[in-house]
Amino acid sequence: MWRQLLDRFGLPVAFAIVGVMGVWLILMVLLPQWQMIDYSLHPSLLPAERGGEKDVWTLTNYLTFFRNDIHLAIFFKTIWSSVLVTALTLMVSYPLAYYLAKVATPGQAALCLLLLIIPFWINEILRTFAWYIIFAFRGPLNELLFALGLIDRPIRFLNGDTGVLVGMVYAYILFMVFPLYNAIESLDGNQIRAARDLGAGWIRTHRRIVVPHAKPGIATGCIMTFMLAAGSYAVPSLLGSPGSRWFTQIIYNWFFEGGDWNQGAAYAFLLLALCILFVTLIMRIFKVGLGDIAK
Structure with a gap:
């Protein structure tokens, strides 16, 4: 990377670019994460006790998490639901992406991309509220199903994870x-045409030609979608029921309702560590490196 910057921009500009990236990485990524880790390793103390003999590093905040069966269940439920959101988003996005890339004309692709992007000009909270209205007990979806004679009583779409899953798939589909x-x-479209001419069906063509070529894109999309879903707060708060809490809501409660930033930092770091593990696993499954994802 350094050699490419040096050859393209020259020594002064290359130094400036690397310097800006280094400052951004230190101030916006490394220092906040280190502060969160430091918070997580200190007990929650009164202001007068800070800096005293009780203010030492300890694993108490992490042990609190592993001793709380309810929080453990919510944590693993959040991870499983985030994986499910990622899988559903991939299932919806793959045919759409293939159509835009290889089937649609330039005009059709531009129109479809415009229709995908325009809703995201609106704030995420407002878009989530729109789904809340659609899924409401007396909302448009229930009224439509009732008018078509498909149901005889309204369905509580927001009583569980259905609304959360749909809302997240919609919220992160662009990623x-x-x-x-x-x-x-x-x-190269000639590879697809050659496979078809040699008698390969569409499923085999995609399995042997398209999917292997698209592995970096699949890995990138899965990583971004999973991390956004696992760290989402607005969507599960608005579209989830009391019985479908997300782990981010527990973290929020520790920080802003319980006032225990040390415990909240421990929970947040555990979620971060799991997300890093997931990224590593996805890269191993698809056999791609950071260079492939960054292309």
């Missing part, structure tokens, strides 16, 4: 579509 679109668009 899956664009990496897939960029990866599939670079595929």
Whole structure:
């Protein structure tokens, strides 16, 4: 990377770019994460006790998490639901990305991309509220199903995880579509036509030609979608029921309702560590490196 910057921009500009990136990395990533780790390793003390003999590093905040069966269940439920959101988003986005990259005309692709992007000009909270209205007990979806004779009583879509899953798939679909679109668009269409001429069906063509070529895009989309879903707060808060709490809501409660920033930092770091583990696992599954994802 340094050699490419040096050859393209020269020594002064290359130094400036690397310097800005280094400052941004230190101030916006490393220092906040270190502060969170430091908070998580200190007990929650009164202001007068800070800096005293009780103010030492301890694993008490982490042990609190592992001793709380309810929080453990919510944690693993959040991880499983985030994986499910990622899988559903991939299932929805892959056909759409392939259509945009290889089937649609330039005009059709531009129109579809515009229709995808325009709703995201609106704030995420407002878009989530729109789904709240749609899924309401007396909302448009129930009224439509009732008018079509498909149901005889309203369905409580918001009583469980259904609303959360749908809302998250909609909220993060662009983070899956664009990496897939960029990866599939670079595929030479002659390879697809050759596979079809040799008798391969559509499923085999995608399995042997398109999907292997699109692995970096799939990995990038899955990583971004999972991390956004696992760290989401607005969508589960608005579309989830009391019985479908997200782990981020527990973290929020520790920070802003319980006032225990040390315990909240421990919970947040555990979620971060799990997300890093997931990223590593996805890279191993798809056999891609950071360089492939960054393309």
